[in-house]
Amino acid sequence: MSKGANIDIVSVSKVYGSTTAVHPISLTIPAATYCCLLGPSGCGKTSTLRMIAGHESLSSGDIRLGNIVVTDLPPARRGTAMMFQSYALFPHLDLVDNVAFSLRMKGVDKTERRARALDMLKLMQMEAYAPRRPAQLSGGQQQRVALARALITDPEALLLDEPLSALDPFLKIRMRAELKKLQTSLGITFVHVTHSQEEAMALADLVVVMNDGRIEQAAPPRDVFERPATAFVARFMGDHNVISGKVTGSDQGMVYFDIPQGGSFAASGAPRETGSTVDVGIRTDHVRIGEAPGHGLGFTGVVSNIEYRGSTVKLSAGGAGIEDFTVIVSDTDFFARPVSVGDAVPLAWDAEDAIVLGRLDS
Numbered sequence: 001m002s003k004g005a006n007i008d009i010v011s012v013s014k015v016y017g018s019t020t021a022v023h024p025i026s027l028t029i030p031a032a033t034y035c036c037l038l039g040p041s042g043c044g045k046t047s048t049l050r051m052i053a054g055h056e057s058l059s060s061g062d063i064r065l066g067n068i069v070v071t072d073l074p075p076a077r078r079g080t081a082m083m084f085q086s087y088a089l090f091p092h093l094d095l096v097d098n099v100a101f102s103l104r105m106k107g108v109d110k111t112e113r114r115a116r117a118l119d120m121l122k123l124m125q126m127e128a129y130a131p132r133r134p135a136q137l138s139g140g141q142q143q144r145v146a147l148a149r150a151l152i153t154d155p156e157a158l159l160l161d162e163p164l165s166a167l168d169p170f171l172k173i174r175m176r177a178e179l180k181k182l183q184t185s186l187g188i189t190f191v192h193v194t195h196s197q198e199e200a201m202a203l204a205d206l207v208v209v210m211n212d213g214r215i216e217q218a219a220p221p222r223d224v225f226e227r228p229a230t231a232f233v234a235r236f237m238g239d240h241n242v243i244s245g246k247v248t249g250s251d252q253g254m255v256y257f258d259i260p261q262g263g264s265f266a267a268s269g270a271p272r273e274t275g276s277t278v279d280v281g282i283r284t285d286h287v288r289i290g291e292a293p294g295h296g297l298g299f300t301g302v303v304s305n306i307e308y309r310g311s312t313v314k315l316s317a318g319g320a321g322i323e324d325f326t327v328i329v330s331d332t333d334f335f336a337r338p339v340s341v342g343d344a345v346p347l348a349w350d351a352e353d354a355i356v357l358g359r360l361d362s
Contacts, residue, residue, distance in 0.1 A: 004031040004032040004033070004156055004157060004187060004188040004189035005031050005065050005066035005079065005156040005157060005189060006028060006029065006030055006031050006064070006065075006066060006189075007027075007028070007029040007052060007063070007064070007065055007157055007189060007191065008027075008028050008029075008062075008063070008064040009025060009026060009027040009028075009029075009048070009052070009061070009063055010026055010061050010062045010063070010064070011024045011025075011026055011060060011061040011062070012024065012025055012026070012048070012051060012058055012060065012061035012062070012063060013025070013058070013059045013060045013061060014044070014047045014048075014051060014056065014058065014059050014213075015059040020213055021044050021047045021213055022044040022047050022048055022051075022213045023044075023212075023213045023214050024060060024061060025044075025048070025213075025214065025215050026061075027208060027215060027218055029189060029191060029206060030189075030206075031066075031189055032187045032188065032189060033189055033190075033205045033206050034180065034183045034190045034192070034203055034204050034205045034206070035189070035190065035191045035192065035204060035205070035206040035207075035208060036192045036193075036194055036199070036200035036203055036204035036206070036207050036208065037049060037191065037192070037193045037194070037208050037210060038194055038195070038196075038197065038200040038207055038208065038209050038210065039195065039209055039210035039211055039236070040195060040211070040236070041195065043210040043211050043212060043213065044210050044212070044213040044214075045193045045208075045210050046161060046162075046193050048210070049082075049159050049161055049191060049193050050161075051063065052080065052157070052159060052191060053075055053078070053080055053082045053159050054070065054073060054074055054075035054078050054080070055075060055082070058071055065078060065079050065080065065156060065157060066079070066156065076102075079155055079156040079157065080155050080156065080157045080158070080159055081150040081151065081153050081155035081157075081158050081159065082150065082158075082159040082160075082161070083146050083147060083150045083158065083159070083160045083161070083163055084146070084161055085161045085162045085163065085165060085166070086166075087134075087142050087143060087145070087146040088146070089134040089142060089145060089146060089149075090134070091133060091134055091135055092133070093133070094130065094131050094132060094133060095117075095121060095126065095129055095130050095131070095132055095133075095134075095137075095145050096114050096117045096118060096121070096130050096131075097114075097117075098134065098145055098149055099117035099120050099121060099145060099148045099149045099152055100113040100114055100116065100117035100152065101149065102149065102152060102153050103116060103117070103152060103153075116152060117148070117152060118130060120148035120149075120151060120152045121145070121148055123148065123151075124144040124145070124147060124148045125144070126141065126144050126145060126148065129141065139166055139167050139168075139171065140167060140171045140174070140175055143163060143164075143167070143175060144178075146163075147182070151186070155188065156188060156189065157188060157189040157190070157191060158183075158188060158189070158190050158191070159191050160179075160190065160191070160192040160193065161193050162193055162194060162195070163175075163179070163192065164176065164194070164196075164199060165194075172199070176199060176202050176203055179192075179203060180202075180203050192204070197236070197237055197238060200221065201221045201224075201225065204220075204221055205220065205221075206218060206219070206220065207219060207220070207221050207224045209224060209232075209233050209236065209237075211232045211236070214360060216229060216230045216232050216233050216360065217229035217230065217233045224237060225237060225239055226283075227355065228240055228281055228357060229357070229358050230279070230357055230358050230359060230360060231244070231279040231281070231357050231359070233357075234279075234281040234357055238284075239283065239284055239285070240281035240282060240283055240284065241281070241282045241284060241287075241322075241325050241326055242279055242280070242281055242282075242357070243259060243263075243265060243279075243280050243282065243322060244259065244277065244278070244279045244280075245257040245258050245259035245260070245263075245265065245277075245278060245280075246258055246260075246275055246276070246277060246278070247272040247273065247274050247275060247276050247277075247278050248264070248274065249274060250270075250271035250272055250274075253268055253269070253270075254266050254267070254268060254269075254296075254351065255267050255268075255269045255270075255271070255272050255278060255280075255356055256296060257278050257280070259320075259321050259322070260321065261320075261321025261322070262320065262321040263299055263319075263320030263321040263322060264296055265280065265296045265297075265299075265354070266295060266296030266297055266351065266354065267280040267296075267351070267354040267355060267356050268351045268352055268354060268355060268356070269355065269356030270356070272356070278356055279356070279357040279359065280354055280355065280356055280357065281354070281355050281357050282349055282353060282354045283349070283353045284326045284327060284328045285312075285328040285329075286349055286350065286353040287327045287328075287329075287347050287348070287349050287353075288347070288348045288349065289315070289327060289329060289333075289334075289337070289339065289345055289346070289347060290337055290339075290345055290346060291346060291348040292346055292348065293346060293347065293348035293349070294348065294351075297348060297349055297350065297351060297354065298346065298347050298348035298349060299319050299320035299322065299346075299347060300319050300320070300344055300345065300346050300347070301317030301318055301319035301320070301322070301325055301344070301345060301347050302317060302318055302319055302342065302343070302344050302345075303315055303316070303317050303339055303340065303341050303342065303343050303344075303345060304316045304317060304318055304324075304341065305341065306339075306340075306341060308331070310331065311330065311331055312328050312329065312330055312331060313328070313329050313330075313331055313334040314326065314327070314328055315327040315328075315329070315339070317345070317347065319344075319347075325347070327347060
């Protein structure tokens with residue numbers, strides 16, 4: 001197998017008529033990286049993947065794979081392989097012929113292509129099923145065959161369009177582990193489109209969060225989780241509450257702000273202009289219940305919902321002008337001092353757990 005190549009996306013955009021699906025974006029995906037393009041439906045992630053693959057033309061910009069500009073090359077000459085969401089296996093062919101299909105199109109001798117196809121099925125632990133047709137396989141087995149067919153071309157980059165979406169929850173988790181293991185052992189670049197935060201966090205070395213055709217943040221998963229770049233990322237990843245307000249002052253690494261409904265809060269961050277709008281993210285799992293808050297670092301909220309989640313409990317509360325504030329506490333802490341819906345409880349957090357978020361337009 002060849003090793004992976006850098007993928008450089010340089011000011012690439014995609015416009016359909018009067019609709020801009022992808023605004024000009026630039027991104028470098030380092031060689032041998034597992035990259036997940038993450039975002040809600042319609043954010044431009046699949047269009048971006050299809051442009052890398054050559055299945056979609058670019059409206060502007062260039063794409064480089066290694067040192068080669070592939071912008072105008074057809075898919076078969078790019079050094080990439082794409083695995084589609086539907087797997088797109090041929091129902092009338094056995095697994096060997098399915099996997100060998102692209103080699104057949106290239107005119108590779110039948111004996112050689114079947115031998116290489118069997119090697120790929122062996123890599124996927126599917127050689128015992130070689131004589132079967134796709135309809136005789138489970139969803140997870142079909143996925144392995146689709147992977148084998150994509151990888152037989154010896155690509156520098158494998159492109160995956162929501163490859164786990166058709167699988168049941170248990171199989172998804174198993175296949176996640178297999179995909180990561182496969183990428184590590186092959187050493188090629190994987191670019192994987194998903195709308196699942198959990199999937200992206202579990203698989204990726206590089207998470208690229210997209211929204212409305214733009215890149216909101218491109219960073220390792222821990223950075224995206226702990227230091228979301230924008231309010232959208234903080235909300236989408238689901239691990240931060242976001243409070244927005246007007247800056248009233250800055251002092252000694254703290255920014256003070258008021259929200260329209262009346263509450264006053266503080267966050268750690270560089271000085272901001274008084275009167276400017278600020279978005280602040282507060283970690284849901286770093287909020288403490290029943291503790292009097294420091295200046296601007298908490299409020300008294302009325303509990304509106306409680307969800308038991310096994311090892312954790314999720315509480316929703318409102319107060320100080322905030323309608324819906326999420327708190328995640330361990331089950332041990334919650335049941336040591338349980339609260340009920342309708343209770344008024346103090347909520348507190350530390351200054352370092354309230355961070356000023358960036359804005360794409362800033």
